[in-house]
Amino acid sequence: MIYLDNAATSWPRPENVYQAMDRFLREKGGNPGHGSHSLAAAAKETIDDTRMRVARFINAPEVERVVFTMNCTHSLNMGLKGLLRPGDHLITSRLEHNAVVRPLRKLETQGVAITRLAPSPETGVVSVADLEQAITPQTRLITMIHVSNVNGVIQPIEEYGAIARKHNVPFMVDAAQSAGHYPIDVQAGNIDLLAFSAHKGTYGPPGVGVLYIGEKVNPETMCEGGTGVFSESDEQPEALPYRYESGTQNAVGICGLGAGIEFILTTGRENIASHEHALLNRMIEGLSHLRGVVLYRAVDTDRQAAVISCNINGYEPGEVGVILDQAFDIKVRAGLHCTPEAHRCIGTFPKGTVRLSPGYFNTEEEIDLTIKAISSIAKSKN
Numbered sequence: 597m598i599y600l601d602n603a604a605t606s607w608p609r610p611e612n613v614y615q616a617m618d619r620f621l622r623e624k625g626g627n628p629g630h631g632s633h634s635l636a637a638a639a640k641e642t643i644d645d646t647r648m649r650v651a652r653f654i655n656a657p658e659v660e661r662v663v664f665t666m667n668c669t670h671s672l673n674m675g676l677k678g679l680l681r682p683g684d685h686l687i688t689s690r691l692e693h694n695a696v697v698r699p700l701r702k703l704e705t706q707g708v709a710i711t712r713l714a715p716s717p718e719t720g721v722v723s724v725a726d727l728e729q730a731i732t733p734q735t736r737l738i739t740m741i742h743v744s745n746v747n748g749v750i751q752p753i754e755e756y757g758a759i760a761r762k763h764n765v766p767f768m769v770d771a772a773q774s775a776g777h778y779p780i781d782v783q784a785g786n787i788d789l790l791a792f793s794a795h796k797g798t799y800g801p802p803g804v805g806v807l808y809i810g811e812k813v814n815p816e817t818m819c820e821g822g823t824g825v826f827s828e829s830d831e832q833p834e835a836l837p838y839r840y841e842s843g844t845q846n847a848v849g850i851c852g853l854g855a856g857i858e859f860i861l862t863t864g865r866e867n868i869a870s871h872e873h874a875l876l877n878r879m880i881e882g883l884s885h886l887r888g889v890v891l892y893r894a895v896d897t898d899r900q901a902a903v904i905s906c907n908i909n910g911y912e913p914g915e916v917g918v919i920l921d922q923a924f925d926i927k928v929r930a931g932l933h934c935t936p937e938a939h940r941c942i943g944t945f946p947k948g949t950v951r952l953s954p955g956y957f958n959t960e961e962e963i964d965l966t967i968k969a970i971s972s973i974a975k976s977k978n
C-alpha cells in the first residue's frame with residue numbers, strides 16, 4: 597500500500613506517538629485538571645508539557661496563549677466568530693478551505709463585509725499590495741491560508757503580517773498545511789491568531805487542534821463550562837487558557853501531539869522537509885513528462901509545499917482516485933478537497949483534481965511506482 601494523502605492526515609504516525617498514547621491511557625489516564633489525585637495530576641502534566649512544546653515550536657510569548665481545541669476548523673471558527681461583529685470588515689483570500697469559507701458565509705449573512713482576494717493566475721500567490729489596498733477603517737481581521745491544500749503554493753504570511761501590523765489590524769493564519777513542515781514564528785510574523793490541527797504535519801492524532809491567541813486580541817468565547825479551576829464562580833474565567841478550554845480535554849490526543857512534536861525535533865524539521873521535497877520533486881519530474889497529465893503546482897519551487905494536484909485528460913479526478921486505490925493500492929484524494937474557490941481560481945471547478953501529498957515515511961520507490969501507475973492510466977486514453 598502506498599499512502600500519498602498526508603495533506604488529509606499524516607500516515608503512518610511515528611512509533612513514539614503510538615507508544616506515548618498507549619502509555620498515557622494505561623498509566624496517566626485521569627481527568628486532567630478535574631481532580632487532585634495522581635492520575636489526574638499526571639494527565640494535567642502531560643497537557644502542560646505539550647502546551648509548552650507547542651509554545652516553543654511557534655515561539656509564543658506565553659505558554660497560556662496556546663489553547664487546545666478539537667481541530668483546525670474549530671480553532672478558525674473561534675477566531676472568526678469570536679472577533680467579528682455586524683458592520684465589521686474582513687479580508688481573506690479565494691484560496692481558503694471551507695473551514696474558513698463557511699463560517700465567513702454565515703457571518704456575511706449577519707452583516708460582516710468580506711473582501712476575498714484572488715491569487716495571481718501566474719504564481720498562485722495573493723499579492724501583498726492587493727491586501728494593503730483592501731484595508732478600510734472597518735477592517736477588523738485579516739485571515740489567510742499559509743499553504744494551499746490544493747496545489748501546495750506557500751503564501752507570504754510574514755509579509756501579510758507586516759502589513760496587518762502596520763495598519764493595526766489583527767492577523768489570523770490557517771496553518772493546517774504548514775504547521776510542522778515549516779517554521780512559524782508568531783512574534784516575528786506578527787500573527788495574532790494561529791490555527792492548526794494536530795493530525796497533519798505535527799503527527800498527532802485526529803481530535804485535537806491548536807489556536808494561538810496573541811495579546812492584542814480577545815475573542816469572545818464560543819463555549820463555556822467546567823474548567824477545573826475557579827469552580828466557585830458561575831462565570832467563565834477570563835484567565836487563559838481556561839477561558840477557551842471548557843470541558844474534559846482530549847488528553848490522550850494532546851499527549852500524541854506532544855510526541856509528534858518530539859519526533860519532529862529529534863528527526864529535525866529540515867530533514868523531514870528536505871526528504872518530502874526530494875520526493876515531491878521526483879514526482880513532479882516524473883509526471884510532467886507524461887502525455888495527457890496536467891499538473892497544478894507552484895511555478896516558483898521555493899513556494900512549493902509537499903502537495904500537488906494533477907488531472908489526466910479523458911478521466912474524471914474521482915475515477916483516477918478509484919483506479920489508483922483499487923488497481924494499484926495507492927491512496928490519494930480526488931475532488932475539491934473542501935476548497936471550491938481555489939478550484940475556480942485554477943480552472944478545475946467543479947470536478948476538482950487528484951491530489952498527491954507525500955510525507956516523511958514515503959520512499960523514492962513508492963513515488964516511482966505512483967508515476968508508473970499514473971502513466972499507465974494516462975496511456976490508455978492519451
Ligand SMILES: Cc1ncc(COP(=O)(O)O)c(C=O)c1O
Nearest residue numbers: 667668669693695745770772793
Ligand atoms: C488548509 C486547511 N485548512 C483547514 C483544514 C481543516 O482541518 P481539520 O479538518 O483538521 O479541522 C484543512 C484540512 O484539510 C486544510 O487543509
